[in-house]
Amino acid sequence: MSSVDSQQRVLSGMRPTGKLHLGHYHGVLKNWVKLQHEYECFFFVADWHALTTHYEDPTVIENSVWDMVVDWLAAGVNPGSATLFLQSKVPEHAELHLLLSMITPLGWLERVPTYKDQQEKLKEKDLATYGFLGYPLLQSADILLYKAGQVPVGADQVAHVEITREVARRFNHIFGREPGFEENAEAAIKKMGKKAAKLYSSLRKRYTEAGDGEALATAQALLKEQQNITLSDKERLMGYLEGSGKVILPEPQALLTPESKMPGLDGQKMSKSYGNTISLREEPSEIEKKIRTMRTDTNRIRRDDPGNPDVCPVWQMHEVYSTDEVKDWVQKGCRSAGIGCVECKGPVIDAVKAELIPIQERAEHYDNNPDLVRSIIQDGSEKAREAARTTMEDVRHVMGLSYR
Ligand code: TRP
Ligand code: SF4
Numbered sequence: 001m002s003s004v005d006s007q008q009r010v011l012s013g014m015r016p017t018g019k020l021h022l023g024h025y026h027g028v029l030k031n032w033v034k035l036q037h038e039y040e041c042f043f044f045v046a047d048w049h050a051l052t053t054h055y056e057d058p059t060v061i062e063n064s065v066w067d068m069v070v071d072w073l074a075a076g077v078n079p080g081s082a083t084l085f086l087q088s089k090v091p092e093h094a095e096l097h098l099l100l101s102m103i104t105p106l107g108w109l110e111r112v113p114t115y116k117d118q119q120e121k122l123k124e125k126d127l128a129t130y131g132f133l134g135y136p137l138l139q140s141a142d143i144l145l146y147k148a149g150q151v152p153v154g155a156d157q158v159a160h161v162e163i164t165r166e167v168a169r170r171f172n173h174i175f176g177r178e179p180g181f182e183e184n185a186e187a188a189i190k191k192m193g194k195k196a197a198k199l200y201s202s203l204r205k206r207y208t209e210a211g212d213g214e215a216l217a218t219a220q221a222l223l224k225e226q227q228n229i230t231l232s233d234k235e236r237l238m239g240y241l242e243g244s245g246k247v248i249l250p251e252p253q254a255l256l257t258p259e260s261k262m263p264g265l266d267g268q269k270m271s272k273s274y275g276n277t278i279s280l281r282e283e284p285s286e287i288e289k290k291i292r293t294m295r296t297d298t299n300r301i302r303r304d305d306p307g308n309p310d311v312c313p314v315w316q317m318h319e320v321y322s323t324d325e326v327k328d329w330v331q332k333g334c335r336s337a338g339i340g341c342v343e344c345k346g347p348v349i350d351a352v353k354a355e356l357i358p359i360q361e362r363a364e365h366y367d368n369n370p371d372l373v374r375s376i377i378q379d380g381s382e383k384a385r386e387a388a389r390t391t392m393e394d395v396r397h398v399m400g401l402s403y404r
Contacts, residue, residue: 005224006250010039011148013046013087013139016064017054020071021277022352023270025359026320027260029075031152032082035255041082042146042384045069045377048087048094049138052131053122069373071280074363079376087142089381092388096141097134099395103170104137112136112159140164144171144249145388152255161254168249175398176245185240188233192226204241216241248394261320265294267313281363284353291317291349296341297334307334307341314345321351 012032020029035041045068050061065086072084087093109115114136119127139160143151144167151161178184189197200222206215219241223234232246239247263269264276271277278290296314300307309315309331318330326347333339366373396402 006147006149006252008040009042009146009148010035010150010152010255011042011044011143011146011252012152013044013049013142014068015046015050016061016068017050018060018064018272019277019279019281020068020075021270021272021279023260023262023264023277024071025075025280026262027154027257028152029072029077031257032072033076033078035152036078036081039150042085042148042387043072043077043082044085044087044090044142044384046087046139046142049135052129052135052138053118053125053127055129055131056125066370066373069377070363070366073366073373073376074280074359079380083380083383084376085380085384086377089377090145090385090388092145092385092392093138093141095392096145096388096395097138099399100137100141100144100167100171101134103174104167108163108166109133109137112163114156114159136160136163137167140167143252144168145391146384147250147391148252149250150255151252152257154257155259158254158256161252165251168251169244171249172239172244172247175395176239176248178246178398181236181245182240184233185236188229188236188240191229191233193228196222196226200237207241208243248398249391261316263313263316265290265313267295267316278352280356280359282356284356287352287356288349291345291352292342294345296344300334300341303340304337306337309334314341314348317348317352318344321355322347 012028014028032041032043045065047061047065050064051058054060069084073079077084110133115133119132136159139157140163143161143164151164153161189200192200200219203215203219203222206212207219220238223237223241226234229237235248236246239245260270264271264274265278266274266276268274268276278287282290291314294314295312297307297309297312299305299311309318312334315330315334318327322330329339330344334344393402
């Protein structure tokens with residue numbers, strides 16, 4: 001895997017801390033299902049990350065791991081298209097985390113906003129631990145281990161991708177300076193052949209001297225298609241382009257996950273901590289009960305009071321599920337008191353049930369075949385490990401750890 005190709009690689013993880021719900025489905029999971037067709041995807045269960053906050057009740061994690069994988073599969077994440085694995089089955093994550101910790105200034109970790117925020121939010125837990133401080137760095141190791149160029153995350157995780165970029169930059173700066181880097185780079189240019197060499201040099205000049213971003217992109221594309229130079233030379237020339245040393249760990253980008261429009265039962269964001277969720281495994285009768293008792297426009301007290309969909313979470317659900325025709329019926333009926341809230345909720349109940357039927361059927365299939373699920377994760381973890389090993393060889397080498 002060369003950093004040249006890392007733009008095509010996606011990596012993302014999820015902590016196993018409970019059941020997945022419709023908010024996950026309409027946010028993260030549908031996005032993963034889409035991405036798996038467009039990129040080379042690695043999706044993993046971040047069980048070590050879960051331990052940083054749930055170290056006192058590890059059984060929650062253990063139980064959630066397999067349920068979560070089943071939910072992914074049931075939602076349409078396809079092990080034929082994406083590599084699915086378990087973080088703790090790839091010990092290279094821990095090794096890279098350790099090695100990155102050598103060069104990561106404490107202040108960088110202390111300043112990550114989630115560090116203080118989460119400690120505040122989860123006051124009942126003692127999070128003044130070494131592991132919790134290192135949470136973002138473990139995440140950096142997750143990403144850099146696969147040289148992933150694109151990292152789908154929610155807005156709350158962008159800071160973690162940002163610190164990953166800084167760590168990668170620092171790593172490349174410190175360890176990418178092989179002796180004779182410039183000479184090696186110039187020699188590599190010659191190996192490309194006259195025409196490509198000339199083009200590369202002029203593009204590099206345009207970028208380094210005039211900051212021409214288009215020239216940079218063209219030069220990167222040019223490198224990508226070179227067939228007669230080694231991968232190592234390609235990396236060297238990638239680094240030479242940007243004026244750094246050899247790029248060992250490419251800087252990733254956050255690929256912001258579109259916000260889920262799915263409201264919770266109380267109109268807030270659907271989230272386990274608000275207790276306002278419909279889980280992917282919810283029984284039809286429970287779905288019905290939960291939506292029937294869901295909050296509506298609180299000003300609409302009697303049946304003949306007109307209502308306002310703008311302040312009603314049921315309307316937000318219609319926005320997710322309903323056709324224009326139904327939405328029109330809601331708007332008119334609500335504002336004129338022509339329909340009642342029970343009536344209005346009917347199509348939403350049907351839509352949620354209909355959406356969850358095939359998901360639950362698939363989940364049942366996997367629940368009944370635990371060995372299948374285990375083997376999907378086993379295979380995925382082995383595949384992930386192969387990619388991880390290659391990176392670790394480079395990392396150990398430049399850090400002076402490839403003893404013979
Ligand atoms: N911290 C992420 C979350 O809480 C999960 C995660 C762990 C992750 N490692 C990652 C996400 C690597 C993207 C890439 O949602
Ligand atoms: Fe909400 Fe529908 Fe009731 Fe209007 S009729 S308040 S949109 S549930």
